[in-house]
Amino acid sequence: MLHLRLIVPADRTDEVVELLERTVGATHLAVLTGAARSPAGDLVLCDVAREAGDELIDALRGLGIDRSGSITAENMELTLSAHADEAERRAPGAGADAVLWEELTEVTHEESTFSATYVAFLGVAMMLAACGVMLDNVILIVGAMAVGPEFGPLAGISTALVQRAPRLVATSLWALVGGFAAAMVLTAGFVRLMDALGLFTARMVTAERPNTTFIWHPDQVSFVVALLAGIAGTLSLTSAKSGALIGVAISVTTVPAAANASVAFSYQDLPQAWGASAQLLANLGGIVLAGTLTLLVQKALWSVRRRRDPAVRPDPSV
Template sequence: MRLVQVFVPRGDLDRVLETATEMGVDYAVSEQTSHGEFEALVSIPVPPAAVEPFLAELRAAGLDEDSYTVVTAAETIVSDRADDLTGEFTGTRISREELQARAADLAPAASTYFVLLVVSTIIATAGLLLDSAATIIGAMVVAPLMGPALAASVGVVVDDDDLAARGVLLQVVGLAVAVATAALVGWLLRGTVLLPPGFDITTVPQIDERITPSVLALFLALGSGVAGVVSLVRNVGSVLVGVAIAVALVPPAATAGLGIAWGRPTVVLTAGTLVLINLLSINLTALILLWLSGYRPHRSERIDHVYGRLRSRVVVLLVAIAVLSVVLGGVTYGTYRTAAVEHDVQTELETMNDEAAFADLQFREVGVEYELVDVYTGDEPSVTLVAERPPGEQEPDDFADRVRERLETATGVDLDVVVELVDTQRSG
């Protein structure tokens, strides 16, 4: 339930009471004794679904928008009459006015926003370098990215240009700050005793996950956008949803910053693509769902104008996502090809171990060097094998070529194969 309190200007009390009576809601009138221009305070308990139509009726009746109308959440209403009102006004979403106010509250002051974002990025960067999923998720609790992501979309839908511009600005500048912070942290840590000599960021699983994203990563961003809108319009689970949105944005942004610190353009490209796709997808989902939820500007003459802007933004977002998805699709295919070659090599070697032609040999270790970029540059995968043989045995001169031909047949690609033969004796 909500408690709507209207500070009624002098001369407007009758129209407020008439509106409440026509809406079928109860009210109480308190005489205003202040020195201001208000003559009374009218308190009206209503269900959440009744707030927006009631405020619309007040505006239609001519109540001056410069007057105060306060909407507060009532935790408990002790009255059987509340059930009748709830049954008359069905719905689960909050009013447009509440939505706008909550979106503004979710976009904190710039100083607070950037302090929390920098702290979150530092923690997330440390979690990436430590390969600690728990640390990364913990950092997301601090990240304040949910507010700007939703504020921008709410501002567009309800025709609040200031709110929309603030949301976009905080997102763009915030992600740039996150990348720069991670790059600075990486530059300061690189070459220190805190990291092993020759530390390669691409070998860390948590980082590798962000630089080899698949098209499935879109589901995380789209799901985060849906959850963000639902939590906002129904006022549930905002903390957990904020974590989901932050997970979609901060870790890949921090990964891109580490790519800058280590001078790895491929890391910057793939992680940067991921964070941009996630950002755009969250905004796209929020815009569409807010409009489909029925939110509109309260001035009916502005609806067509807002719809035109909304449609333009959706088209731009879709085009941008489609372009970036080409990179995402390329990464998905390249990752699949490298994994497929390694799998096929391993499977074929296991088969060769069981064949009579290689009865005296056992292929024990295999190393496949085939990077994502090699798929598109045409470089051959390099396969290094370690084969055990009984002491004194001599293999044919073309043995490595025979192994290579078998592996090339299995993988369907040209390979550079090195076979290392080791004389081995094993005790009975």
């Protein structure tokens, strides 16, 4: 269930209440007259089944409530109510399949912002991966994959392409390209520092690394894994099952490949650097492609469902 908190201008309250009453899956409706001060208006509260949430939010935006008041939606972890159970039963579709496009756009926008914290996480992840490459240590590689925050901008690009939001595309691309560039420079500096301290040597790069050689030897399977990870990651975002993101993070070699490229460039091992770069591009491209296609399929399926069985009933007065 979703909990909606609306600030509505007093002269629009009856219209909003009527809309909520026509929405299949909405319940627990409450109106606090004159409770809002900034912006001034009435406070309208209700709960709605997730599968009806996107259509209802679209209708509220169509009334201009996002401009004249506010629309706040929160996921509810626990609701003990027979009315809520009945609302979810009546709502068309399944909550796990529902996509809240406004929520997805907002989340991916927040995760796609180029910031010092984002670069720090990505830089630390690459430094961990660089240690894993030099020591041929798979545990460090897996740890670096889990720390890396790069799925946010990748999901942001896919969402922006599907929603036709060029500004979000630009923001996500900047976070992705700028973030990787900055983190790779930091990693190269880290490698030189470790070399000066005698902890890294050129021989460690050229030595046989049976556990981590796959990082700079991309093949067709690498791209297939990236596609599968992109599908799983996108589904985890749209269905609010975020636990799957950890599995996505440790299944693709974006961060290790970038780290391997930085290490190889630092020691002028160009074949290895180009191989790692190719691995990086294959993974990034595969995730974006799979994420975009997954969202397009979800959008098409949900549009068919909404036309067949709309959650918001037509206004009888129209």
